Amino acid sequence: MNRFELARAHSVAEARDLAAEKPGSVLKAGGIDLLDHLKEHLVEPPRVVDIKAMPGLDQIRADADGTLHIGPLATLSKVAADVAVRKTHAALAEACGEAASPQIRNVATIGGNVLQRPRCWYYRLESYRCLKKGGDVCYAIGGENRYHVIFGGGPSYAPHPSNAAVALVALDASLVLDGPKGARTVKAGDFFALPSKDPQRENQLAPGEILVEIQVPPASNARSTFDSVRERAAFDWPLVSNAAAIRVEAGLVKEARIVLGAVAPIPWRVPRAEQALVGKAIDDASAQAAARAAIVGATPLSDNGYKVSLVQTLLRRTLLSLA
Numbered sequence: 001m002n003r004f005e006l007a008r009a010h011s012v013a014e015a016r017d018l019a020a021e022k023p024g025s026v027l028k029a030g031g032i033d034l035l036d037h038l039k040e041h042l043v044e045p046p047r048v049v050d051i052k053a054m055p056g057l058d059q060i061r062a063d064a065d066g067t068l069h070i071g072p073l074a075t076l077s078k079v080a081a082d083v084a085v086r087k088t089h090a091a092l093a094e095a096c097g098e099a100a101s102p103q104i105r106n107v108a109t110i111g112g113n114v115l116q117r118p119r120c121w122y123y124r125l126e127s128y129r130c131l132k133k134g135g136d137v138c139y140a141i142g143g144e145n146r147y148h149v150i151f152g153g154g155p156s157y158a159p160h161p162s163n164a165a166v167a168l169v170a171l172d173a174s175l176v177l178d179g180p181k182g183a184r185t186v187k188a189g190d191f192f193a194l195p196s197k198d199p200q201r202e203n204q205l206a207p208g209e210i211l212v213e214i215q216v217p218p219a220s221n222a223r224s225t226f227d228s229v230r231e232r233a234a235f236d237w238p239l240v241s242n243a244a245a246i247r248v249e250a251g252l253v254k255e256a257r258i259v260l261g262a263v264a265p266i267p268w269r270v271p272r273a274e275q276a277l278v279g280k281a282i283d284d285a286s287a288q289a290a291a292r293a294a295i296v297g298a299t300p301l302s303d304n305g306y307k308v309s310l311v312q313t314l315l316r317r318t319l320l321s322l323a
């Protein structure tokens with residue numbers, strides 16, 4: 001790890017100024033993902049701006065109408081345990097509660113979780129100058145690609161890693177970003193970007209912008225859940241995950257939002273699966289139909305065809321658990 005200066009910010013404006021003062025500076029929230037980057041020389045900043053202690057940005061509150069306002073510095077543990085989140089937006093509590101390990105969840109923030117970089121082993125190793133690091137090859141094609149994407153790949157094939165992001169897209173959340181040009185609010189579903197746009201970026205956070213709030217609209221009688229399949233029960237990222245938010249009236253699905261994780265470079269919404277459910281009761285037949293619809297368009301690489309059947313099994317399980 002190269003030497004860098006550590007500066008502590010006490011407000012969003014101070015964090016922005018401290019970062020702008022030394023070009024190439026990076027922000028640190030919990031530091032879990034950042035530390036990996038520093039150790040592997042994937043970033044070599046002159047200054048690390050520690051935002052973890054900025055006051056007020058770790059709070060979670062619910063408006064009278066049920067809208068959730070979540071500070072980006074709330075830890076994954078805090079979101080997972082929050083009574084309001086668990087009661088109305090279970091998918092988010094479950095997504096945060098299933099990530100990583102208890103120790104990591106006590107330190108990692110929800111903002112850092114959403115903004116963490118992909119886990120692709122070629123990207124993470126200093127010695128591979130892949131597309132994501134300004135090179136011109138994605139080593140996953142023709143390489144070790146069992147953990148890579150089956151949807152939306154090209155020119156790079158690294159999967160999106162964040163549990164929380166998958167739930168936030170399913171819950172139609174918005175991200176409030178504060179930058180040199182002022183604040184703006186972006187739907188989580190529009191925030192993440194495919195590599196076809198720019199393989200070096202996974203989202204549309206602009207230089208100097210800081211995520212300052214996550215807003216989740218009222219659940220409006222929708223039930224939601226998150227589930228994943230992992231090789232290990234803890235200390236691991238999902239092979240496949242999904243989040244579903246479903247509103248049922250008089251026994252029939254009125255509205256469904258279904259999002260897959262770890263199978264595409266962004267949280268992957270599956271509108272065909274959603275349409276397969278609307279107007280139906282959730283039962284084995286409709287869950288199977290939605291699961292079949294979810295894999296339309298999947299294009300597995302040489303070693304990750306297993307993810308196609310995993311998506312179907314997981315989605316059926318998730319939907320039946322909501323029934």
Ligand SMILES: Cc1cc2nc3c(=O)[nH]c(=O)nc-3n(C[C@H](O)[C@H](O)[C@H](O)COP(=O)(O)OP(=O)(O)OC[C@H]3O[C@@H](n4cnc5c(N)ncnc54)[C@H](O)[C@@H]3O)c2cc1C
Nearest residue numbers: 029030031032033034099100108109112113115163211237
């Ligand atoms: C063994 C292990 C297993 C894991 N398993 C999972 C898993 O199953 N699911 C999962 O989702 N994750 C998993 N993770 C990832 C972990 O949850 C994330 O690394 C962590 O949530 C990042 O949060 P942080 O606060 O530490 O972010 P940091 O490392 O501090 O920051 C991450 C990135 O976001 C930027 N950033 C942070 N906050 C802001 C902000 N407010 N505004 C602008 N930029 C910001 C930083 O500059 C940095 O680039 C795992 C990690 C490990 C080590």
